[in-house]
């Protein structure tokens with residue numbers, strides 16, 4: 208299907224309201240799928256102020272599908288663990304699962320405006336298919352069975368009407384699109400307030416997540432610290448319930464508290480504040496992210512507490528889930544009911560994220576006296592008892608499993624004793640490929656991939672006929688254009704593979720189904736809802752798997 212230019216607004220395939228990190232990443236991912244989009248952004252450029260800093264491994268992988276991982280890894284500060292202190296004592300030193308051969312660190316700290324910049328640069332590399340209109344606001348939305356009509360207000364005061372087949376609302380927590388559709392986020396918000404301060408100060412401290420409960424520098428408070436690139440510290444501290452939030456963010460009240468804490472931890476270099484703001488945690492979501500031809504993603508769809516770092520990370524997962532589904536529908540490769548699964552999977556993910564976020568928030572800022580007593584008891588005990596320490600361990604962002612997804616193919620799961628089930632993200636492994644060693648996840652992110660574990664050098668004929676990219680995973684031998692060699696044995700182990708085991712991986716890196724030994728009519732039926740890509744995959748594949756990291 209020839210794709211219209213985004214500069215022909217009358218025939219846009221996808222209009223994206225909001226050019227924050229989620230909207231920009233979605234546009235870049237759609238372009239990677241060959242789909243044109245136009246992003247309408249109210250501001251004149253990238254965000255400012257204290258926003259997201261902790262980007263998960265999964266987010267790095269998603270950004271990697273559009274080449275935005277390279278600048279992110281070059282600029283960001285990777286970390287694998289953290290420490291918690293109760294008064295003067297260290298009560299926890301945690302490490303997230305990680306090993307040197309991983310493609311990405313479990314977490315990278317970087318300011319949100321860099322993520323927006325890298326996603327926008329990825330869009331600019333596909334300028335034939337996507338663009339952003341800055342300083343332009345979505346003002347009104349009307350939809351019909353065929354598409355949407357969107358009024359946009361431009362900086363010069365003029366109004367224009369755009370038409371598109373699909374509108375994706377990525378316009379943040381105060382979404383105009385949500386308001387236009389008469390929808391409301393459901394849930395609750397916490398009363399506890401946190402002051403968020405970014406300061407510039409040189410430091411040689413290791414990059415890790417640092418938390419203090421009731422520290423001598425600020426008795427009764429909880430303080431979190433994260434290093435960011437450009438010699439910036441993020442400092443979050445809880446204010447007392449009886450403190451006036453307007454007074455609390457005044458520099459004369461903030462700076463002495465920060466100074467006292469920096470002194471306590473021995474950070475003596477000169478410093479200056481960059482941003483001061485106030486935050487309270489919210490647990491809110493729409494009940495559905497699809498409303499006919501309007502789809503919701505990122506903060507427009509859900510607001511999760513910052514403790515647990517799942518806001519932007521989950522927004523990028525929304526974009527990853529939606530991009531291939533929208534592309535398949537627009538390219539006639541799947542029916543539009545595929546988009547219902549976007550809502551099912553991502554609303555489920557939000558509910559999980561909200562549960563984790565709520566637990567983290569209740570630990571960071573206990574909502575009542577009972578929670579406070581329990582937390583203090585756990586922290587006291589954790590000083591002496593390592594069995595209590597998991598109770599004070601923060602829950603880090605991990606990909607949500609879609610085990611109940613309507614897309615999953617329940618294929619012979621009981622024949623496996625390990626590996627990844629349908630609805631899990633496909634495990635990573637270091638492989639030998641033509642051109643050198645590389646990671647298996649580099650092959651995900653665009654189309655369906657079949658991983659066929661076999662020592663036999665030729666692929667079965669039935670596999671070659673499927674509308675997927677088929678890759679043979681051999682234990683040894685030489686790699687070729689269709690064969691990766693599992694020289695470290697990681698893939699066979701992590702996929703619990705035997706001779707002939709087959710996994711089908713979705714374009715967003717999730718397992719669709721798996722077979723101990725493929726029953727070809729079942730495998731063919733599993734991919735029947737998804738027709739072949741009109742564009743050959745080989746031309747697209749990120750050419751070699753030689754590592755940059």
Ligand SMILES: Cc1cc2nc3c(=O)[nH]c(=O)nc-3n(C[C@H](O)[C@H](O)[C@H](O)COP(=O)(O)OP(=O)(O)OC[C@H]3O[C@@H](n4cnc5c(N)ncnc54)[C@H](O)[C@@H]3O)c2cc1C
Pocket residue numbers: 224225226227228229230247248249250254257258259260261262319343344345346377378379380381382383384403486504505506507513516517518519520521522
């Ligand atoms: C202090 C703080 C710390 C955080 N830390 C983390 C963290 O470490 N990790 C994490 O994952 N998340 C974190 N978050 C959450 C993260 O910042 C958000 O989840 C993220 O910004 C969501 O991105 P988005 O693109 O959905 O929305 P936004 O970033 O809000 O972008 C929405 C965009 O839409 C535009 N817009 C709004 N209305 C219109 C309109 N009518 N027309 C056109 N454009 C419009 C806005 O200008 C904006 O650019 C943090 C948030 C805060 C406040």
